Amino acid sequence: MYDLIVIGGGPAGLAAANSAWQKGLRSILIVERDKEAGGILNQCIHNGFGLHRFKEELTGPEYAARFIDMLKETGVELMLDTMVLEITAGRQVHVISAKDGYQVLSAKSIVLCMGCRERTRGAIGIPGDRPAGVFTAGSAQRYLNLEGYMVGKRVVILGSGDIGLIMARRMTLEGAKVLACVELMPYSGGLMRNIVQCLNDWDIPLYLSHTITDIRAENGRVSHVTVHKLDENRQPIPGTNLEFDCDTVLLSVGLIPENELTRAAGIQMDPRTNGAVVYENMETSVPGIFACGNVVHVHDLVDYVSAESERAGAAAAEFVLKGQREGEALELKNGADVGYTVPQKIRAQAVEKAADVFFRVRRVFKNSVIEISDGEKVLASFRREHMAPGEMEHILLPRKILDQARGGQITVSAKEA
Amino acid sequence: MKELVCIVCPKGCRLHVDEENGFAVTGNSCPRGAEYGKNEIQNPTRVLTSTVRITGGAYPRCPVKTDRAVPKAKLMDIMKELNGVTLSSPVEIGQVVLRDAAGTGAGVVVTKAL
CATH class of the missing domain: 3.50.50.60 (FAD/NAD(P)-binding domain)
Structure with a gap:
């Protein structure tokens, strides 16, 4: 044992x-x-x-x-x-x-x-052919950095998560041409420093509010990708298509x-x-x-x-x-624009000084405030200059705040200050 | 006045660099941000990470990095020089595989024992 x-x-x-x-x-x-x-x-x-x-x-x-x-x-x-x-x-x-x-x-x-x-191509359902040359960014990273295989020469990256951004630079350094990084959302899912040193440093364009609408193949390998701009409902806007001749698509989609x-x-x-x-x-x-x-x-x-x-x-x-x-657990609820919290439950009695709480906001915030309430009363608030879904937030909830919560729950919400 | 995003750490501070005022930096939250802002406008540098061939190891590639930040314009020249390097296992972290990479004065060192 x-x-x-x-x-x-x-x-x-x-x-x-x-x-x-x-x-x-x-x-x-x-x-x-x-x-x-x-x-x-x-x-x-x-x-x-x-x-x-x-x-x-x-x-x-x-x-x-x-x-x-x-x-x-x-x-x-x-x-x-x-x-x-x-x-x-x-x-x-x-x-x-x-x-x-x-x-x-x-x-x-x-x-x-x-x-x-x-997440793979199957998880997001990209239309088009099913050829070789479509990799998750992490698989390509393993091939390249551990196994020593170059996965492609002309690359389009879907998703601007950190692994995708890192691979944009890595593929470029190894001699590939990265034609575009395409992001569904109106903001990047990756860290700002990776946008700067992985895309901007190498003049790789980032297309926000765009997605891949078609993958075409020749001889069983990716040969062409079509990208469209999306409207506010994330639907492709006709006539906004960008066409890329490429042999590889890397997915960094979560x-x-x-x-x-x-x-x-x-x-x-x-x-x-x-x-x-x-x-x-x-x-x-x-x-x-x-x-x-x-x-x-x-x-x-x-x-x-x-x-x-x-x-x-x-x-x-x-x-x-x-x-x-031991002890009764407070339940952490997601208020406005908070996607989740970890932990989801806090046994206040067991907390010595303060409990760490991590969460993500659902949209980009400037000059904002994180509010902690028990449904009736605001128990604490934390100022933030900048928040984005790509950046995990962290607050420390002191024991004395936890002890003030009535009704067995605490709500974490985000709003403009 | 130039606007920059600091890349020293993942925080991503938004810097303002005043070229007409001795490259004075505002918007930084640590001294390293001020230094980055000054350098990024005058002489941008990056640490290069890549891999080189290795024989007899658990994998056929060994990860390496420059031992200091090097001028951005020299990154591709260093990549070319690394193409000529083949190591043989065992190697230790910090072992030098290339000296004075592309004339930058920087060494390239192993980042994984293999």
């Missing part, structure tokens, strides 16, 4: 395991399906990681190495090349690997760190938390995040099972994933060493 089994050895899993060790757990196992730890960081060779966590600018592999090195100083076990098939509410973990076959492991606590996966194991374990899900509903300490609806990182909600920065996962790891240690947290 392990004190803790961590599902996934990416940034979330590494931080959660390390933090649980620091808090006193001594029998910890990380199960990872890949041949090495580090997860998606291994293919994110660009820099910009770690500014918050380490106060320096690291590449993805360097950031992963920091955590892997930390873990080497502990007794945390790492089981590689091993797939988790099932977890149960009774905290049993079914795993399979070529080396050790099928095993059922038991744990006093579990932290879910499976991360997320990319990430979905990977929660098959979570659902099968009967853990309560939040349809807004596609992740588990969690309490203030990242505990799910099943006692002793925690979740953190992109499997809960998709983060902008790995630094935030590490911080959240350290809280989850510490909470797993607390659960094993001190027992289940």
Whole structure:
């Protein structure tokens, strides 16, 4: 029986395991399906990681190495090349690997760190032919940066999420011509710094409020893409078509938390995040099972994933060493223009000083205010100069604010100041 | 007065740089933003990240980066020089694979032990 089994050895899993060790757990196992730890960081060779966590600018592999090195100083076990098939509410973990076959492991606590996966062409239904040459941006990134394959020469990118932007620059550096980055929404889904250094630096045009309306093929490979401008109802405007001769389409159209194991374990899900509903300490609806990182909600920065996962790891240690947290839970409601919150529930009684709350707004805001109310009274407000759906917001709700909430709920809303 | 988005960190501060006033920067929320604003107008620089060939490693490519920011105009020249580099495993983080890349004075170093 392990004190803790961590599902996934990416940034979330590494931080959660390390933090649980620091808090006193001594029998910890990380199960990872890949041949090495580090997860998606291994293919994110660009820099910009770690500014918050380490106060320096690291590449993805360097950031992963920091955590892997930390873990080497502990007794945390790492089981590689091993797939988790099932977890149960009774905290049993079914795993399979070529080396050790099928095993059922038991744990006093579990932290879910499976991360997320990319939305594909099928998920967004782009019309046209079905040729080779259509990749998710992350698959192309893996081919290029790890396997050493150049996936195309003339590229159109759909979606302006960060991975798409990063790949626009990466493909350009490797000699491809990136013809356009096309974004459905009237604003970019990526970080502003990536717009600047991945598109503007290389004169790659960004078409906002546009989408791909047709993909055509020659000899089984992408040969042509049609792009249209969209009206306010996101319908293509006739006559606004742009035509691109290209051999490759990269999709950067969103990430979905990977929660098959979570659902099968009967853990309560939040349809807004596609992740588990969690309490203030990242505990799910099943006692002793925690979740953190992109499997809960998709983060902008790995630094935030590490911080959240350290809280989850510490909470797993607390659960094993001190027992289940007590107390009535406040429910966090989404007010105006707030898409979701994490956590969704807070046991105020268990909050020492303040509870971290993360959320995304639904539209771009300038000079705005985040309001916390209990439905009747405004309990707190936070000023923001700028908010956008592409940038996760964070507030700290002090215990004394939580204690003021009446009616068992708190609403988070955003509005112009 | 030129408007810029600071790219030093993911925060993305909107900077104003006054070229006629000693490149004075406003809108920054840290000293590094002020420095970025000054440099970006006069001599824009970037850290280059890429991969080079490696034999005998877990993967056929090894990630690398320049050990400092280099002039933007030199990025493609460094990419060309990196095409000529082949490493053999094992390599360690920080190991130099190219010195004085494209005459910039910057080194190119390994970012993953392979």
